[in-house]
Amino acid sequence: MMLEIVDGYSKDFKVKFGGGKSKVMVINGDETDRDREWNIGEVKLGRIKEYKYLGCMLSEDGCARAIGEKVVKAMQWWGRLSNVAQYRANKYECVRGIWKYVGVPSIMFGMEWRRP
DSSP: OHHHHHHHHHHHTTOOOOTTTOEEOOOSOOHHHHHSOEEETTEEEEEOSEEEETTEEEETTBSHHHHHHHHHHHHHHHHHHHHHHTTOSSHHHHHHHHIIIIIHHHHHTTGGGSOO
């Protein structure tokens, strides 16, 4: 198991884990995995259901929340761009520029961890 390997490396490199900051998240596990006690050596680890990594929320049931947040951000940007474009002579160029250089980077930040 992965935690046994981590425990082995921690002994080799004289690193100690504390139960206060070290936690476990079960992904793609069944109820027995979710209900069991997790340890690194003698240190008991708590369990978490969500974790924010690179600005995206990871959870036991997948990335649905992170995807939903990105969709909401995209819709917010669409509203902003539509509002700005109403008062510009060249609406297409204005919206395209803002979307490309501001909207897309703000929506895509932290998406590098997702599988293609």
